[in-house]
Amino acid sequence: MTTSQQKHKRVTIADVAREAGLSPTTVSHSLNGIGQVDPETRQHVKDVAARLRYRPSVRAQRLRTGRSHAIALLSSMPAAVSAGASQLGFFTELAMGSARTALLRGYVLLLAPPVDECNPLALLDMDGAILLEPAPHDPIAQELEERSIPYVTIGGRPGPENIDLQHERAAELLLMHLLEAGARAPGLVLGSSGRESQQAFRECYVNLAHRKKFAPVLAEAPEGGGEQAGYEATRRLLERHPELDALCVPIDTFASGAARAAADSGRTVGRDLLLTTRYDGLRAQTCQPPLTAVDLHLNAVSHAAVSTLLELLSTGEVQLSGDLPAPTLIKRASTMRI
Amino acid sequence: MTTSQQKHKRVTIADVAREAGLSPTTVSHSLNGIGQVDPETRQHVKDVAARLRYRPSVRAQRLRTGRSHAIALLSSMPAAVSAGASQLGFFTELAMGSARTALLRGYVLLLAPPVDECNPLALLDMDGAILLEPAPHDPIAQELEERSIPYVTIGGRPGPENIDLQHERAAELLLMHLLEAGARAPGLVLGSSGRESQQAFRECYVNLAHRKKFAPVLAEAPEGGGEQAGYEATRRLLERHPELDALCVPIDTFASGAARAAADSGRTVGRDLLLTTRYDGLRAQTCQPPLTAVDLHLNAVSHAAVSTLLELLSTGEVQLSGDLPAPTLIKRASTMRI
DNA sequence: CTGAAAGCGCTTACAG
DNA sequence: CTGAAAGCGCTTACAG
Numbered sequence: 001m002t003t004s005q006q007k008h009k010r011v012t013i014a015d016v017a018r019e020a021g022l023s024p025t026t027v028s029h030s031l032n033g034i035g036q037v038d039p040e041t042r043q044h045v046k047d048v049a050a051r052l053r054y055r056p057s058v059r060a061q062r063l064r065t066g067r068s069h070a071i072a073l074l075s076s077m078p079a080a081v082s083a084g085a086s087q088l089g090f091f092t093e094l095a096m097g098s099a100r101t102a103l104l105r106g107y108v109l110l111l112a113p114p115v116d117e118c119n120p121l122a123l124l125d126m127d128g129a130i131l132l133e134p135a136p137h138d139p140i141a142q143e144l145e146e147r148s149i150p151y152v153t154i155g156g157r158p159g160p161e162n163i164d165l166q167h168e169r170a171a172e173l174l175l176m177h178l179l180e181a182g183a184r185a186p187g188l189v190l191g192s193s194g195r196e197s198q199q200a201f202r203e204c205y206v207n208l209a210h211r212k213k214f215a216p217v218l219a220e221a222p223e224g225g226g227e228q229a230g231y232e233a234t235r236r237l238l239e240r241h242p243e244l245d246a247l248c249v250p251i252d253t254f255a256s257g258a259a260r261a262a263a264d265s266g267r268t269v270g271r272d273l274l275l276t277t278r279y280d281g282l283r284a285q286t287c288q289p290p291l292t293a294v295d296l297h298l299n300a301v302s303h304a305a306v307s308t309l310l311e312l313l314s315t316g317e318v319q320l321s322g323d324l325p326a327p328t329l330i331k332r333a334s335t336m337r338i
Numbered sequence: 339m340t341t342s343q344q345k346h347k348r349v350t351i352a353d354v355a356r357e358a359g360l361s362p363t364t365v366s367h368s369l370n371g372i373g374q375v376d377p378e379t380r381q382h383v384k385d386v387a388a389r390l391r392y393r394p395s396v397r398a399q400r401l402r403t404g405r406s407h408a409i410a411l412l413s414s415m416p417a418a419v420s421a422g423a424s425q426l427g428f429f430t431e432l433a434m435g436s437a438r439t440a441l442l443r444g445y446v447l448l449l450a451p452p453v454d455e456c457n458p459l460a461l462l463d464m465d466g467a468i469l470l471e472p473a474p475h476d477p478i479a480q481e482l483e484e485r486s487i488p489y490v491t492i493g494g495r496p497g498p499e500n501i502d503l504q505h506e507r508a509a510e511l512l513l514m515h516l517l518e519a520g521a522r523a524p525g526l527v528l529g530s531s532g533r534e535s536q537q538a539f540r541e542c543y544v545n546l547a548h549r550k551k552f553a554p555v556l557a558e559a560p561e562g563g564g565e566q567a568g569y570e571a572t573r574r575l576l577e578r579h580p581e582l583d584a585l586c587v588p589i590d591t592f593a594s595g596a597a598r599a600a601a602d603s604g605r606t607v608g609r610d611l612l613l614t615t616r617y618d619g620l621r622a623q624t625c626q627p628p629l630t631a632v633d634l635h636l637n638a639v640s641h642a643a644v645s646t647l648l649e650l651l652s653t654g655e656v657q658l659s660g661d662l663p664a665p666t667l668i669k670r671a672s673t674m675r676i
Numbered sequence: 677c678t679g680a681a682a683g684c685g686c687t688t689a690c691a692g
Numbered sequence: 693c694t695g696a697a698a699g700c701g702c703t704t705a706c707a708g
Contacts, residue, residue, distance in 0.1 A: 012701055023679040028703060035704095036677055055485055058463040059406065060701035063397040063684050069461060070448075092430050099449040108461050110408075111437040111449045123407060123446050125396040125463070147393055286623045350685055361695040366687060373688095374693055398685035401700050 011054045020048040031056070068125045071309055072110040073098055074151075075132040076140045078224035089252070090279050090298070091132060094154065097302030098130060105310060121147065128313050130154060130305045133165075135193045152309045152318075154301060155197055160318040163305045167200030170294045170327045174248050174276045175208050177292065181335045183246030183274050188218040189233055189258060191251050197278070201250050217241050221254060230254025234261035238273075246274035246335075252283040252293075259287050259334075275334045289333035297325045349392045358386040369394070406463045409647055410448040411436055412489075413470040414478045416562035427590070427619050428636070429470060432492065435640030436468060443648060459485065466651050468492060468643045471503075473531045490647045490656075492639060493535055498656040501643045505538030508632045508665045512586050512614045513546050515630065519673045521584035521612055526556040527571055527596060529589050535616070539588050555579050559592060568592025572599035576611075584612035584673075590621040590631075597625050597672075613672040627671035635663045 017024045022045065029035035030045035037045075048054075062068045075091050091113060099109040107127075112120040121143050129151040134141045144151045155165035178186045188205045190198045202218070209216040221233035230253060238244060238261060247262075249255040255277035259269055267273040270289045277284050280293035304324055312318050355362045360383065367373035368383035375383075386392075400406045413429050429451060437447040445465075450458040459481050467489040472479045482489045493503035516524045526543045528536045540556070547554040559571035568591060576582060576599065585600075587593040593615035597607055605611040608627045615622050618631035642662055650656050 010701085013703095014701080024702080025679055025681095025704080026677085029678090032703085038677060041677080053484065055460070057401075057701050058461065059397065059401040060684090061703080062463065063395070063401045063686085063700085064702045064704085066684070068397065068463075070463075092434055095433065095449060096430055096451055099451045100453050103450065103453045103456050103458055103461075106461065108458065109449045111433060111447045112441065113434055113437050115438050115441045118441050120441055120446065122393070123396065123441075123444065125400065125406075125408075146391065282620050282623065285620065348685085351687095352685080362686080363688085363695055363697095364693085367694090370687085376693060379693080395685050398700090399687080401684085401702085402686045402688085404700070 010057070011052050013054070013056070016045065016049050016052055016054050019052060020045050062125065068127050069106055070108040070110055070124075070126045071098075071102055071306070072112050072120075072124050072126045072129040073132070074112050074120075074129050074140050074144075075114050076134060076138050077114050077132065078116065078226075089281050089283075093281070093298045094130075094132065094302045094305075097299050098306050101303050101306040105306070107306075107310065119143075128152075128309045130309055131156065133195050133197060135195050150309070150312050152305055152312060154305050155195075157196060160320060161308070161312065163301055163308060163321075164324065165197065165296060165301065166324070166327055167197045168204055170278055170296070171201045171204035171248075171250075172208075173294055173327060173329045174250075174278065174292070175205060177329055177331070177335060178246040178248060178274055178276060179208075179212060181246075181274055182337060185214055185217070185241075185243045186246035186248060186274070187237055187241065187244045188216075189230065189237065189247060189249040189251075189254055190218060190220050191223040191254065192220040193223050197250060201248070205248070217244060223251065223253075227253050227257040227260075230257030231261045232257075234258040235265060238262070238265045238267070245272065246276075248276050250278040252277045252279045252281055252291075255291060256283050256287065259291070270334045270336055274337070280330055284332070287334070289336075292332045292335040293330050294327045295330055296327050300324050348395070349390050351392070351394070354383065354387050354390055354392050357390060358383050400463065406465050407444055408446040408448055408462075408464045409436075409440055409644070410450050410458075410462050410464045410467040411470070412450050412458075412467050412478050412482075413452050414472060414476050415452050415470065416454065416564075427621075428617050431619070431636045432468075432470065432640045432643070435637050436644050439641050439644040443644070445644075445648065457481075466490075466647050468647055469494065471533050471535060473533050488647070488650050490643055490650060492643050493533075495534060498658060499646070499650065501639055501646060502662065503535065503634060503639065504662070504665055505535045506542055508616055508634070509539040509542035509586075509588075510546075511632055511665060511667045512588075512616065512630070513543060515667055515669070515673060516584040516586060516612050516614060517546075517550060519584075519612055520675060523552055523555070523579075523581045524584035524586060524612070525575055525579065525582045526554075527568065527575065527585060527587040527589075527592055528556060528558050529561040529592065530558040531561050535588060539586070543586070555582060561589065561591075565591050565595040565598075568595030569599045570595070572596040573603060576600065576603045576605070583610065584614075586614050588616040590615045590617045590619055590629075593629060594621050594625060597629070608672045608674055612675070618668055622670070625672070627674075630670045630673040631668050632665045633668055634665050638662050 013024050013027050017027045027045050029037050030042040102109045131151050131153045133155040134153050153162045156162045219233040219237045221229040249258045262269050262273050269275045276292045284291040284293040351362045351365050355365045365383050367375050368380040440447045469489050469491045471493040472491050490499045492501045494500045557571040557575045559567040587596045600607050600611050607613045614630045622629040622631040
């Protein structure tokens with residue numbers, strides 16, 4: 001080493017203090033713009049800090065202050081659902097929105113996507129979390145509570161600490177649309193997790209069947225089975241119920257499978273069989289034909305989730321939050337009857 | 339409070355030690371499975387820790403060990419490019435892949451998407467970073483170096499610490515395809531950042547023009563301008579060069595704009611004007627008509643990036659890594675001439 | 677306006 | 693096999 005560059009030892013606040021001929025206290029106050037410090041002293045400290053290229057250690061700050069200014073996005077959905085071929089889905093879209101909002105408010109987003117047999121919670125240093133569509137007795141929710149980590153849910157049990165995905169409206173929108181598009185015998189394919197969203201679709205569907213006098217026909221598939229599970233459930237359903245002329249398949253991964261099943265059973269989606277799904281992502285948009293779906297306004301949702309969580313973190317509670325935009329229908333060829 | 343639940347004070351290693359009648363050292367050793375500890379003692383410690391619901395503080399561990407077991411995904415792309423209406427793009431897809439691989443290897447992924455006028459680096463507690471398509475003199479790259487944070491790039495300057503996106507191959511694939519599809523006068527629309535990818539496309543294009551005897555016609559637009567910038571650049575190019583019968587627009591955000599510009603100038607994409615882009619994302623797939631693009635195998639890319647970074651972190655250097663799959667062409671209606 | 681000291685909660689030489 | 697002690701790098705009452 002002929003340069004003055006030594007073995008690279010971190011510059012600490014003590015170094016700055018020594019170099020400036022002051023105490024760590026004063027350096028800390030100066031740099032953080034707090035306390036009573038002579039303006040000239042403050043400037044001097046800043047100059048010295050800059051000259052030494054001092055960067056405060058986030059680790060030390062976190063340990064000392066007890067806050068990490070980080071939040072995590074968690075989902076207990078099986079990887080099979082949220083992953084898919086393209087990794088582009090619900091979770092992902094929320095992740096980007098949340099990361100942006102968080103960053104703008106000085107928080108970092110930790111991304112902990114569903115990875116089977118991997119518990120990330122022990123690795124995360126966070127102040128709070130956003131949990132996506134928790135199932136009943138959700139293990140991640142339970143662990144968050146055990147660790148006393150504040151969290152908000154998206155599309156979970158109604159309450160102040162939940163961002164309402166308005167499942168009922170989405171369900172109503174999609175099912176009514178099928179009837180309006182001419183369906184006489186619409187069926188329903190759900191995930192068997194018992195998540196709020198699935199329950200809402202079921203209820204809405206059963207009610208509608210009663211009101212509109214059609215026989216309810218529904219199937220369930222394990223969400224962990226991914227597209228193939230959706231395929232198989234749909235295949236069986238169509239065999240057993242050849243009268244079906246429409247399907248609502250809220251989980252988009254299942255809907256991909258349903259489209260395949262429809263084709264394999266000799267039906268043409270959009271003509272013999274109308275098909276709708278919920279999330280308007282890559283799957284819905286690139287299906288052949290493209291699927292009628294719902295705009296959930298995920299940007300607003302992720303924004304609301306971050307805002308609510310940060311409020312929870314700073315005040316310890318959540319005031320009732322502003323209303324989110326209602327889901328809106330996006331009509332596509334899958335329900336056009338040509 | 340009638341319950342035994344007190345004001346919630348964190349259970350520390352000292353509490354476990356006291357309760358077990360041992361020292362923090364022994365507790366630490368027992369729980370971490372290191373050192374020489376009597377098997378019975380070890381088990382006893384574990385029992386006590388479980389009973390007290392002890393969770394080690396990640397913050398303290400990080401400060402003490404000097405490692406955070408976290409890596410960040412960074413991009414210096416302007417938000418206008420990577421955001422888009424749907425937030426689903428390149429960055430996002432890499433994020434999910436990286437998060438998964440990282441998690442499987444015990445690392446957390448910090449998501450720091452491009453947010454204009456927001457420097458996340460001061461907030462991040464990480465061991466290393468992945469930087470996506472750095473520009474020449476990239477400010478984020480510079481800051482990482484200043485902070486001595488190890489990082490690998492994706493699609494940056496060739497070298498062991500770069501994951502090669504094989505820009506040249508992608509360019510060749512797309513441009514040759516245009517010629518094979520019958521183009522006589524293909525044009526090129528680039529971003530003006532000077533990133534490796536843009537340079538590679540330019541070079542490949544100019545060479546090809548020379549070899550195949552067509553006149554090179556190209557335009558540049560600022561990436562920060564997003565889709566609109568792509569629109570305007572294309573619009574002008576088509577006005578000035580009515581002879582153009584094909585366009586290669588590597589940046590998909592620009593390609594969306596280009597498709598619009600083509601329509602507005604009275605051309606039909608896929609017939610009068612062939613159009614290709616690079617990244618095969620939502621934009622390419624849902625364009626009307628869908629755009630011929632390239633499968634960059636981003637899953638493999640993100641996996642390689644994480645692996646390479648972790649190797650860099652543990653050994654301090656990178657052995658030459660295994661080859662990544664070559665990009666493959668995905669033909670779509672935009673280059674089909676019906 | 678400035679500073680000495682404690683402490684956040686761990687891990688890790690080192691001694692016994 | 694077990695433990696006392698130092699120290700990671702800050703911030704924050706508190707004293708002066």
